[in-house]
């Protein structure tokens with residue numbers, strides 16, 4: 069499949085890029101010599117450096133900038149935690165099986181693939197231009213039955229487009245209906261499929277040798293952060309709002325991993341949990357700093373109408389108009405955009421898509437995905453959800469841990485309420501081992517019920533209370549045991565469960581999308597690929613290229629290398645016998661932004677040339693000036709244009 073580089077106007081063929089990434093060992097299938105396992109990848113040296121640099125930037129952009137509290141929690145998680153969070157019951161996708169071949173498909177992806185193929189066939193039949201993915205096509209020609217050029221009824225085309233625009237919005241029952249109504253079959257054999265069933269994506273294991281403690285590999289880092297909330301609040305000296313952050317591996321047993329790094333079974337996540345007071349409209353103290361950031365939005369209503377039309381506006385306007393639910397959510401959406409742009413993401417290929425109702429967890433207030441356009445389509449790379457008070461509430465209810473904020477009120481609050489007094493001396497002997505259960509049931513009575521029971525007690529001298537698991541499930545309490553009265557309570561402390569805004573980043577998806585966005589090839593030679601990473605994330609920042617193997621060059625190269633290292637600038641020496649053009653070409657593919665050439669002039673007067681990867685222009689200056697320029701470029705203090713303006717251009721030698 070092809071992708072457009074909007075800066076160079078080149079259409080980039082994914083297969084060419086893929087083979088370059090393999091050749092340069094950015095990443096590679098795991099266990100390949102054993103045949104590999106789909107959805108598992110290893111990163112090679114440039115891939116590792118890229119991941120490290122992206123994570124470093126993430127830490128600086130979010131954790132340091134906002135004083136977030138970073139934690140590193142375990143990946144092994146006991147069953148009870150993930151049962152309470154809802155993952156054991158709900159963290160699932162729908163899959164359907166071909167009973168004849170045994171093949172398994174993820175239901176929504178299958179419908180998407182088949183309907184897209186039919187729409188493509190329709191376009192062909194109507195003589196409209198279709199962008200062809202040659203690699204995919206070659207495979208399909210052999211097998212897929214759905215790509216025939218068949219003209220569809222206009223209404224069917226509209227229906228298909230509507231389904232595709234909201235493909236993430238269907239539950240299992242609706243997917244089953246779509247499969248039946250639109251006759252979706254196994255695309256390779258044409259065989260009928262069994263109705264979709266739910267498949268939990270967590271990898272199950274047991275912790276310890278007894279096998280008595282079931283657990284899972286975590287599917288996200290979030291739960292560890294919620295469970296530490298109380299300690300983090302204390303660490304933060306009870307200050308609210310605050311955010312925790314975590315970077316670590318997560319695991320999902322994806323039904324059909326595909327699209328390289330975009331859907332894998334083990335991946336690095338970077339997540340933030342920002343805890344905010346639900347009262348007062350979830351304002352953010354730094355919202356003003358981002359309010360003018362222009363963004364591209366694809367809202368829920370548009371998707372439901374079967375369209376993918378986006379609109380541009382500032383985040384300030386989006387929050388003001390209610391499109392984005394609140395300032396804190398808006399603040400993070402804008403900060404996510406700023407982060408992605410720093411990485412080299414092409415702004416024209418970035419949009420924020422709002423979740424539709426079914427797509428969103430039932431407790432979420434609003435949710436937006438940062439999607440990046442790649443040759444695989446629009447891909448969610450960052451999710452940003454307002455999870456309300458759900459997570460802290462369920463863990464608090466299950467464990468009794470006070471996952472709440474307690475704040476002294478400026479003005480004490482006077483509350484009129486129905487209060488209950490139990491005669492504990494009589495209560496124990498009467499209910500014996502059930503005393504605690506009965507007491508808890510009485511404590512849990514709502515204000516409405518208490519009012520009604522007070523009346524009953526007054527009139528009949530006794531009341532009946534529902535107590536699950538005790539006797540018949542109903543317990544009688546007489547006047548001598550219980551008193552219910554309306555009294556005034558003065559509350560000096562306000563207690564509340566914070567809401568959580570959660571930006572959640574998949575580092576692998578971001579990394580791959582950035583690679584696609586910054587890839588292009590030299591116009592004079594399509595085989596010469598270039599990865600125009602911004603210096604801040606480039607795996608290696610500087611290539612040192614001695615032009616000769618003459619012994620007088622060695623001390624200069626060594627000294628430059630040592631000085632760059634001391635400055636913390638990742639560099640490599642290429643003193644191979646390859647031509648200088650070849651050496652630069654190799655490093656263009658690795659995305660190395662700068663090259664320092666050491667030539668005979670350098671030996672004479674200690675001046676060096678500095679080459680910019682993207683323009684291939686060079687400047688010449690003294691050792692100190694070149695080193696200072698490199699530092700300033702790598703730190704993002706100056707651009708290449710700034711350097712060119714202040715250092716003399718070097719045109720003396722055609723290094724290409």
Ligand SMILES: Nc1ncnc2c1ncn2[C@@H]1O[C@H](COP(=O)(O)OP(=O)(O)OP(=O)(O)O)[C@@H](O)[C@H]1O
Pocket residue numbers: 320322329330331332333335337448449450451572573574575576577578
């Ligand atoms: N299988 C995966 N492989 C790589 N990255 C992933 C995978 N699943 C999720 N991510 C990353 O983690 C981030 C947060 O996860 P989230 O639970 O929001 O994803 P999701 O909605 O389940 O993704 P999808 O709908 O694509 O399966 C995503 O934005 C993405 O970058």
